Amino acid sequence: MAKEATGVDAPFDRRVYAMVARIPHGQLATYGQIAELIGAWGCARQVGWALRRLHLPSEVPWHRVVNAQGRIAMSPGREGSDWMQRELLMAEGIPVAVDGRLPLARHRWHPPLALLMAVASSAACEPSCTKG
DNA sequence: CCCCTGACCCTAA
DNA sequence: GTTAGGGCCAGGG
Numbered sequence: 001m002a003k004e005a006t007g008v009d010a011p012f013d014r015r016v017y018a019m020v021a022r023i024p025h026g027q028l029a030t031y032g033q034i035a036e037l038i039g040a041w042g043c044a045r046q047v048g049w050a051l052r053r054l055h056l057p058s059e060v061p062w063h064r065v066v067n068a069q070g071r072i073a074m075s076p077g078r079e080g081s082d083w084m085q086r087e088l089l090m091a092e093g094i095p096v097a098v099d100g101r102l103p104l105a106r107h108r109w110h111p112p113l114a115l116l117m118a119v120a121s122s123a124a125c126e127p128s129c130t131k132g
Numbered sequence: 133c134c135c136c137t138g139a140c141c142c143t144a145a
Numbered sequence: 146g147t148t149a150g151g152g153c154c155a156g157g158g
Binding site for chain 1: 141
């Protein structure tokens with residue numbers, strides 16, 4: 001492992017997957033929230049790229065990540081992903097409208113304080129999403 | 133090396 | 146409440 005060049009093994013992608021895996025069952029997080037939690041403030045698009053690189057089916061609960069507007073983001077090249085995401089979310093008790101809108105405020109994930117402090121301490125030294 | 137696009141976010145109208 | 150525009154970083158042609 002330790003291949004920085006290949007996408008899936010990149011450290012940034014790993015952090016994204018590890019943080020997404022921390023999202024509890026039945027709760028939601030936004031791309032910007034994940035980016036901020038891994039110390040990459042403002043790199044929400046890169047989180048989306050990392051999830052796009054993910055090979056499906058995956059153990060990572062990628063369906064719990066939505067955009068800040070509370071809608072399911074459409075992924076290019078994967079027509080069925082939005083439908084799959086909707087099915088997975090409804091299976092966890094989250095109602096999803098046909099247009100992709102969902103109650104983000106009611107199911108938003110509140111990270112533990114310990115995690116937030118760890119992010120704050122690491123973010124001071126870590127640059128951002130730029131590979132180091 | 134320049135240009136364009138992308139599973140986004142924020143602000144303004 | 147919604148839609149439109151600009152900005153953000155990274156990858157591919």
